[in-house]
Amino acid sequence: MSIINVKYSYDELRRFIEEKIRSLRNELEFYESLLKMLERFGRVPERGEDRKFKEEVLALKDDEGNIVMTVTITPSRIKVVPLIKIDAEHELIKSYLTRFLDEKKSSSISRVSKYDIKLANGYVSEILIEGNFNEYFIIELEAALTYIINTISRS
Numbered sequence: 001m002s003i004i005n006v007k008y009s010y011d012e013l014r015r016f017i018e019e020k021i022r023s024l025r026n027e028l029e030f031y032e033s034l035l036k037m038l039e040r041f042g043r044v045p046e047r048g049e050d051r052k053f054k055e056e057v058l059a060l061k062d063d064e065g066n067i068v069m070t071v072t073i074t075p076s077r078i079k080v081v082p083l084i085k086i087d088a089e090h091e092l093i094k095s096y097l098t099r100f101l102d103e104k105k106s107s108s109i110s111r112v113s114k115y116d117i118k119l120a121n122g123y124v125s126e127i128l129i130e131g132n133f134n135e136y137f138i139i140e141l142e143a144a145l146t147y148i149i150n151t152i153s154r155s
Contacts, residue, residue, distance in 0.1 A: 026151070033146040034139075060145055062153045069149060073138060080127035080145065084153070088119045092148045100144050101129065104137065 008016075060069040062084075072079040086093065097117075104112040112131040117124060129141075 026147075029150055030143065030147055033143050033150075036146075058142065060142070060149060062149055064153075068153070069145060071142070071145065073133070076130060076132065078127075078129040078133065078138075078141070080129070082124055084149075086124040086148075086152060088117070088122055088124050090152060092151060093117065093124060097127075097144065097148060100140075104131070107137075 054074065056073045058071040058073065059067045060071060062068045068082065068084045070081045070083065072081075088094075101112055101115045105114075112129055114131070115127065115129045118126040118128070
């Protein structure tokens with residue numbers, strides 16, 4: 001039996017630990033956002049459950065409590081308006097948000113028929129999403145947007 005002796009430098013260990021802490025902070029923020037949403041709804045919606053509303057407006061806040069985004073929800077359309085500058089080229093917009101919405105296009109439960117990320121001077125001015133939405137999708141979207149807001153506001 002041989003024992004592998006691996007040596008790491010101080011800098012390598014420090015970078016590894018710092019990256020792990022960053023990763024865990026992001027994960028913690030995600031779960032805190034989910035908890036806030038559960039508390040707002042007072043229960044866990046069933047997958048596929050339809051929302052019973054005509055129009056609802058959500059005000060999303062950053063970690064400091066400032067309203068930084070509004071989300072207007074109707075049964076077939078969602079309009080997201082950032083109140084802060086969000087660079088259209090930011091990786092969370094180009095990959096995370098677009099991948100999230102593309103995955104929902106192929107979902108059988110909550111279908112996104114199309115979406116459009118509108119720009120003004122290189123910044124996101126509006127996100128329009130059309131489709132058939134249920135409460136579960138709204139919670140997922142709110143969590144994704146909250147994650148984006150909190151991550152961008154720190155950078």
